[in-house]
Amino acid sequence: MRFPIPFGILGSLLFSTAVLAQPTAKVKPKNPANTLPEFSLSRAEAEAHMRFLASDELQGRRTGDPGNLVAARYLAEQFRLLGVKPAPGQSTYFQMVPMQRYLAPSPGFVLVGRDTLRQGTQFVSVSPTKGELAGQTVYVGYGLADGPEGYNGRDVKGKIVVAQVGSPDAASGGALLAASQQKRKLAAEKGAIALVELYTQASYPWQFLTRYLSGEQTVLTPPSEGPGLPHIWVDNGKNQLSSLKDADQTVTFRTSGRPRTDLQTMNVVGMIEGTDPALKNEFVLMSAHYDHVGVGKQGGQPYTPADSIFNGARDNAIGTVGLLMAARALKAQPPKRSVLLVAYTGEELGLLGSKYYAEHPLVPLGQTIFNLNVDAAGYNDTSVVSVIGLDRTGAKAELEAAAKAFGMGVVGDPSPEQGLFDRSDNVSLAAKGVPAPTFTPGFRKFDESLARYYHQVADGPDTIDYGYLLKFCQAYAHAARLIGNRPSRPQWIAGDKYEAAGKALYK
Ligand SMILES: [Zn+2]
Numbered sequence: 001m002r003f004p005i006p007f008g009i010l011g012s013l014l015f016s017t018a019v020l021a022q023p024t025a026k027v028k029p030k031n032p033a034n035t036l037p038e039f040s041l042s043r044a045e046a047e048a049h050m051r052f053l054a055s056d057e058l059q060g061r062r063t064g065d066p067g068n069l070v071a072a073r074y075l076a077e078q079f080r081l082l083g084v085k086p087a088p089g090q091s092t093y094f095q096m097v098p099m100q101r102y103l104a105p106s107p108g109f110v111l112v113g114r115d116t117l118r119q120g121t122q123f124v125s126v127s128p129t130k131g132e133l134a135g136q137t138v139y140v141g142y143g144l145a146d147g148p149e150g151y152n153g154r155d156v157k158g159k160i161v162v163a164q165v166g167s168p169d170a171a172s173g174g175a176l177l178a179a180s181q182q183k184r185k186l187a188a189e190k191g192a193i194a195l196v197e198l199y200t201q202a203s204y205p206w207q208f209l210t211r212y213l214s215g216e217q218t219v220l221t222p223p224s225e226g227p228g229l230p231h232i233w234v235d236n237g238k239n240q241l242s243s244l245k246d247a248d249q250t251v252t253f254r255t256s257g258r259p260r261t262d263l264q265t266m267n268v269v270g271m272i273e274g275t276d277p278a279l280k281n282e283f284v285l286m287s288a289h290y291d292h293v294g295v296g297k298q299g300g301q302p303y304t305p306a307d308s309i310f311n312g313a314r315d316n317a318i319g320t321v322g323l324l325m326a327a328r329a330l331k332a333q334p335p336k337r338s339v340l341l342v343a344y345t346g347e348e349l350g351l352l353g354s355k356y357y358a359e360h361p362l363v364p365l366g367q368t369i370f371n372l373n374v375d376a377a378g379y380n381d382t383s384v385v386s387v388i389g390l391d392r393t394g395a396k397a398e399l400e401a402a403a404k405a406f407g408m409g410v411v412g413d414p415s416p417e418q419g420l421f422d423r424s425d426n427v428s429l430a431a432k433g434v435p436a437p438t439f440t441p442g443f444r445k446f447d448e449s450l451a452r453y454y455h456q457v458a459d460g461p462d463t464i465d466y467g468y469l470l471k472f473c474q475a476y477a478h479a480a481r482l483i484g485n486r487p488s489r490p491q492w493i494a495g496d497k498y499e500a501a502g503k504a505l506y507k
Helices: 007-011 045-053 056-060 064-083 175-190 205-216 313-332 351-360 396-404 426-430 465-486 499-505
Strands: 092-097 097-104 108-112 117-118 124-125 133-139 160-164 196-200 217-222 231-235 251-253 261-262 266-272 283-289 338-343 369-376 382-387 409-411 438-443
Touching: 045 056, 045 133, 045 313, 045 465, 056 064, 064 266, 064 313, 064 338, 124 205, 133 196, 133 369, 160 175, 160 231, 175 196, 175 231, 175 382, 196 205, 196 251, 231 251, 266 313, 266 351, 283 351, 283 465, 313 338, 313 369, 313 438, 313 465, 338 351, 338 465, 351 426, 369 426, 369 465, 396 409, 396 465, 438 465
Parallel strands: 133 160, 160 196, 196 231, 283 338, 283 369, 369 438, 382 409
Antiparallel strands: 092 266, 097 217, 097 261, 108 117, 108 251, 124 231, 133 251, 266 338, 382 438
């Protein structure tokens, strides 16, 4: 399919009078930009990628499940077909991302004096190690240090360490859990046999917490965990277990620990070498997550026996189709800078694939000059594309020109109150200093027309506007090309919250 030449771009072009003067010249396009490969991408190809990636057969591409692995395989083999190479120094397109999935713990109990505490009601296991033991308690404050606030010289060898949940400055849930892991490591090093933490935090109600810690949870595998120790959090919201702060209380464990399994999943990474001898050492990173949320109750939203698959056509097959279509155009005629194509796994579980990539980049982040991420919730205005971070990341002119080349406008963050900039994979690299907006289908506000599909079983390939999908992919490819050809690197605008990280990264 040939896309009509938009009028907007014509005015800005230099006409070759030589070409215009030759009436016999063989259909030489008037518009040089229009000969670029992204102008002749095929709608059928975009639709074929979409119908495969968002198919029922891929079962919602849940991280680590077969549909997720098939999607990764598909992306890698499409890269191969296009002549896209693995990342520098790599022999495969796969970057394995080690993850663990915690599963629901089995019933168990803990005896404290005459009280019997039950798993999931009065206590939750937070370590995988099961407990079948009894011992005497030692209270150590927060249990994070040796000084008067912590162990204070107490011998805990062979004892059950009791500590307060959190730390003097841990406020968020993540910080509480991180402090908890640190305490377990320290207690194990000091020869304790188990760790009990007293939960009194007001920020998260105990019921919320038990539900969270008793359900399934997937995390990046920590680099080193140290020795295992039975480790529980107990509800002390009403100070009902204050006796545990007294020395030498007897506590008996009969707990299963939190069972877990290792997951196999990967980022898919390819590269297209730039044409400029110097600039090709700089990379424009194009990214999109390819995972989604799965089937049935895994999706966390209503479903029926007739339709239980969360196809994730918008979220985010649109993004991965964009990557593949851009790969075709940019491979056919590369820009001056090199392009790194990264399809992330684990986004729906907390940006895990991109967080892992940011810690283990396959091209140094100092050479990664820009990240154009695609993540799609849905669209309700097909005359535009939306760019979350448009005014912040220093490439507004290129992003606007790219959309205009395909007859579209650009709108910036339409729902700043949703904090979208910090809720997609772009933030993993933004936090490291890389200017990283998210390119997303046109939407004016998060209304019913988006909510109908967003994380719903209805988000299937039959509901996609394929004419718009093609234009969206074309604009995405063209934007990367324009940024890849820029004489200077895009910069964070002055005063942006990630500006300092950028200065440190590129100094
Ligand atoms: Zn999502």
